[in-house]
Amino acid sequence: MSEVDLAFDEQDLLPAVAQDAESGEVVMLAYASEEALERTRETGFAHYYSRSRDELWKKGGSSGHVQRVEEVRVDCDGDALLYLVDQEGGACHTGYRSCFHRTVDGEVVGEKVFDPDDVYE
Amino acid sequence: MSEVDLAFDEQDLLPAVAQDAESGEVVMLAYASEEALERTRETGFAHYYSRSRDELWKKGGSSGHVQRVEEVRVDCDGDALLYLVDQEGGACHTGYRSCFHRTVDGEVVGEKVFDPDDVYE
Secondary structure, three states, X not given: OOOOOOOOOOOOOEEEEEEEOOOOOXXXXXXXXXXXXXHHHHHOEOEEEEOOOOEEXXXXXXXXXXXXXXXXXXOOOOOOEEEEEEEOOOOOOOOEOOOOOEEOOOOEOOOEOOOHHHHOO | OOOOOOOOOOOOOEEEEEEEOXXXXXXXXXXXXXXXXXXXXXXXXXXXXEOOOOEEEEOOOOOOOOEEEEEEEEOOOOOOEEEEEEEOOOOOOOOEOOOOOEEOOOOEOOOEOOOHHHHOO
């Protein structure tokens, strides 16, 4: 499926970083199973594997905030993925463009792009 | 230590994405222990925890390819970090600027910036 050897972890997952292909903003980090990667490549939309819900998951499936994937990269060790995406709306369920919208000191540095109350019921 | 609650995993680690603060390039993904994050914030240089060597690790400690950390961000769930860095030389031990220098199809898309034979003996 991949020309590059992938080193899935003991849960058969790889961390996958999603980066906005145009702005370069890192919008989220989630995990991909082999099937999630396959679906991502087949459909052109980012899929992940939810460790808490234990299921394959299409990003934006309920919110509409999908990620069109322009390219999938893999790191030197084959144990991490980078999805270059065109992010519809915001990646974060809190309404921010990026899940990384706070510094570790708690300062908000990201941009809020939608009201979660309008999107999730 | 952090104003934001961090959700370390069962190995007491968090995935940490390093992004070039200026170019926006994602240069690597590694793991941070609480001590690695503490050292990063105290020294201003990126530290990680090596899962294979089982030790705290200063990026560039042997190669000189250090990462000056401008900001540390945390994601909405507190279970991933983003280091915004000024990368000296290249992040990848293979000589590329970024560890994510290949697509999942094996096409090389990254820039080679040093010869590993000159750096690692």
